Amino acid sequence: MPSVTIPVRLKQPQPIEDTDDDFLVVDDQDGILVIGIDFGTTFSGVAWATTEELEDNPNDINLIMNWPGTGREESKAPSEICYNDNGTISWGFEVSPEADSIRWFKLLLLKDEDLGDDLNASPHLAQCRALLKQTQKSAIHVVADYLRMLWKHTIETIVRARGQTVVDSMVIRTVITVPAIWKGYARQAMEKAARKAGILDKRPAGPTALVLANEPEAAALATLIERGRKPTANSIYIVCDAGGGTVDLISYQIERVNPISMREAVEGQGALCGGIFIDEAFEQLCKRQFGSQWNSLSKTAARDIIRDDWEFGIKPQVRKNSGFKAFTVRVPSEINTKSTVGVKSGRMHFLGSDIESTFENTCHQINKLILDQLQGIEAGSEIHVILVGGLGSSPYLYDYLNETCTGIGVGILQSTGTKPRTAICRGAVLKGFLEDMQHPQSSAPVMVTSTVSRTxxxxxxxxxxxxxxxxxxxxxxxxxxxxxxxxxxxxxxxxxxxxxxxxxxxxxxxxxxxxxxxxxxxxxxxxxxxxxxxxxxxxxxxxxxxxxxxxxxxxxxxxxxxxxxxxxxxxxxxxxxxxxxxxxxxxxxxxxxxxxxxxxxxxxxxx
Structure with missing residues (x-):
């Protein structure tokens, strides 16, 4: 599907004013600042670097780890926004647990027919639609408001690190990643939102360029040059970008190393089967355990369980075959524990098998996507699957795929720490760096030489x-x-x-x-x-x-x-x-x- 981005390959920052010039010649004496934005369904991350830093070391990329509303370092902020009664906007970690916040709004850039039956029937998406109607805002408007707050915090963070004078002297190239399965109309909507957010507003050093990059391609650029990664010629890497809403797969064959040159091996695939479906399955599990009392919980109590106990607690540590291991969540004070089964010492206890069941359907769909990719790959190739994205960092997903793929000679790779969660925004920075004509392909640390049309x-x-x-x-x-x-x-x-x-x-x-x-x-x-x-x-x-x-x-x-x-x-x-x-x-x-x-x-x- 098409994107409104013209010309095809933006090699230099493109002016926002109407102009007959296809390219802007930039004096690189002051350098170019590349900002990569991974705007996700549930969480969003930002990375940045100057071209000078990337020339010296392509892994020298800065991550934004501090966010308004939280004192702890986090690699991503919630993709959540709230329009307060006093006219202000709260976003990310700032949003109050009791607020009528808007979540999952990225998905509403898609047409209903492209969302699928499961998502269209989701109560969370229904709530998102209702709040948009209540605030009389379109999905593009809400995305723009969120990106505006994210952008403001990003620039403030970079200024704090480098100084206002230095930042003002640099031309900015912004790379926003989008799911590879997104059709042209959705990419166009994202570009409109970015412009509306002020990302392309005039700056002292000149026009800001905007590039939309595919999430799995960005992830591949970042992961294949990570320290310790040693790809070999002719090997195949299936990048599985498992995020909150979408799961995208792109397979690359390594043509050469030092520097890495790769081509898309088969037609990529993807589906709306991300982590939000696991979250909804866990919420249904809670409803069964707490019974009718769950629906009467305060927003704060429900949020404490879903976000703190589940999102930041249980979900990242679940492994396959947990068996009879117990996982617990807090029991809110408004719950009558006498009529609730499974409560011990003020905690609700779940068996590992119950928790595993919330992952089963999503992991099965991801495994099927991988098997479909393998159908088009030449037999005998050395094949690895690289897991990236928020869900891509899940130990359970790794165990599940390792169990199903090892027997067919496919290795599963999953980096530790924040690398899987930040691969996309780091790769977005590399994508912006590679788009610069001042850096010939021969000196690029990694490049994609060809792509495969999906239609x-x-x-x-x-x-x-x-x-x-x-x-x-x-x-x-x-x-x-x-x-x-x-x-x-x-x-x-x-x-x-x-x-x-x-x-x-x-x-x-x-x-x-x-x-x-x-x-x-x-x-x-x-x-x-x-x-x-x-x-x-x-x-x-x-x-x-x-x-x-x-x-x-x-x-x-x-x-x-x-x-x-x-x-x-x-x-x-x-x-x-x-x-x-x-x-x-x-x-x-x-x-x-x-x-x-x-x-x-x-x-x-x-x-």
């Missing part, structure tokens, strides 16, 4: 009608070229499963006939097909993708003249559309007369 992308168009090839119902007369055309035809120029080299994006040539006084604006209807064998004619399997329109930045007299058989004169505008797959999305650029059209002249619109 076929094409253009609805009319082609010369051929008897016995095209359907009669598609036959129509063209008054400009004075011949019969076949309508409803699709020209596919990016195929599902196609390997696309990073250095050679896919380009497809087209032309458009213009009347002498017609506006120099072209509108194209792009379509997609998720079937392996995409039809050449529009069918039910071919669905609308987006509308790509652009204003031609050339003089009319420079456009080729076309004269039909009636001697009527028109202009034949020839152009090329360039595409690069980015997870489930695609990034575009348009070329006219060999010249890339400026970003302000190109627009992508989703229905």
């Amino acid at each position: 076929s992308i094409g253009l609805l168009m009319d082609v010369p009608f051929i008897h016995c090839v095209h359907l009669e119902e598609d036959k129509k007369w063209c008054p400009l070229e004075l011949n019969y055309k076949a309508s409803n035809q699709v020209k596919w120029f990016l195929s599902k499963g196609q390997d696309v080299p990073d250095c050679k994006p896919v380009r497809a040539p087209f032309y458009h006939l213009l009347y002498p006084e017609q506006s120099l604006r072209v509108s194209l209807d792009l379509v997609e097909c998720e079937k392996s064998d995409a039809p050449m004619r529009k069918t039910s399997a071919v669905t609308p993708l987006c509308n790509l329109s652009f204003k031609v930045d050339v003089q009319r007299e420079d456009i080729q003249e076309f004269i039909n058989s009636n001697c009527a004169k028109y202009h034949k505008l020839s152009f090329e559309v360039e595409m690069v797959p980015v997870g489930a999305a695609v990034e575009f650029a348009v070329y006219v007369c060999g010249r890339k059209q400026g970003a302000r002249n190109v627009n992508v619109r989703f229905d």
